[in-house]
Amino acid sequence: MSQVLPESISPALFAERSDAIADAARELAAAGWTPATSSNFSMRVDGEHAAITISGRDKGKLGRDDIMLIDMQGKAVGTSARPSAETDLHTQVYRRFPEINVVLHTHSRTQSVASRLFAREGVVKLEGWELQKAIAGQTTHDAELSIPVFPNTQHMPELVAQVEAWLDSGRPLHAYLINGHGIYTWGRDMAETRRHLEALEFLLACELDLRSLSA
Numbered sequence: 001m002s003q004v005l006p007e008s009i010s011p012a013l014f015a016e017r018s019d020a021i022a023d024a025a026r027e028l029a030a031a032g033w034t035p036a037t038s039s040n041f042s043m044r045v046d047g048e049h050a051a052i053t054i055s056g057r058d059k060g061k062l063g064r065d066d067i068m069l070i071d072m073q074g075k076a077v078g079t080s081a082r083p084s085a086e087t088d089l090h091t092q093v094y095r096r097f098p099e100i101n102v103v104l105h106t107h108s109r110t111q112s113v114a115s116r117l118f119a120r121e122g123v124v125k126l127e128g129w130e131l132q133k134a135i136a137g138q139t140t141h142d143a144e145l146s147i148p149v150f151p152n153t154q155h156m157p158e159l160v161a162q163v164e165a166w167l168d169s170g171r172p173l174h175a176y177l178i179n180g181h182g183i184y185t186w187g188r189d190m191a192e193t194r195r196h197l198e199a200l201e202f203l204l205a206c207e208l209d210l211r212s213l214s215a
């Protein structure tokens with residue numbers, strides 16, 4: 001399946017984004033965070049477009065050809081490939097946060113279990129962990145970092161609306177969990193986004209340990 005680029009996007013730029021996504025995907029797959037072709041990853045290409053993983057590919061074997069171009073409404077651009085079923089959750093982040101250039105979504109065991117455990121409260125309140133400072137804008141372990149847990153649904157507009165409602169409430173949002181499903185997080189570049197994802201994985205694992213040890 002070939003990708004035809006609009007004239008405004010240089011092949012070199014698209015290739016660079018595609019390689020960055022594929023590299024990250026293979027590393028996250030090696031960590032066991034993308035079981036059974038799940039998970040999806042994207043990078044902004046310009047104000048109107050993003051590069052995103054094609055649906056259903058094995059993330060452990062991802063290469064440049066497994067990445068496609070979409071517009072900010074989540075429609076495929078210049079290809080007959082099908083983007084991830086959750087593409088609208090990516091474009092929502094790019095539309096809401098102009099400074100954000102990378103969105104990573106994984107399904108690790110820790111993320112999945114934590115999402116179930118905290119679903120009833122609808123939020124994971126992280127407090128007192130030094131590693132909270134790994135999240136952009138967090139300067140102290142003392143602040144509370146809320147990661148909402150949204151109910152899962154196969155109907156994307158519902159999920160988009162839940163995220164939209166949280167954002168419209170004015171509360172900060174750096175990441176969210178979907179119940180029984182996984183995590184979404186984002187950042188200004190790949191390094192920052194990887195840091196967010198790794199910190200959140202660690203913090204969720206700590207919260208799970210605390211719960212099981214103090215049970």
Ligand SMILES: [Zn+2]
Pocket residue numbers: 038039040086105107181182
């Ligand atoms: Zn997913």
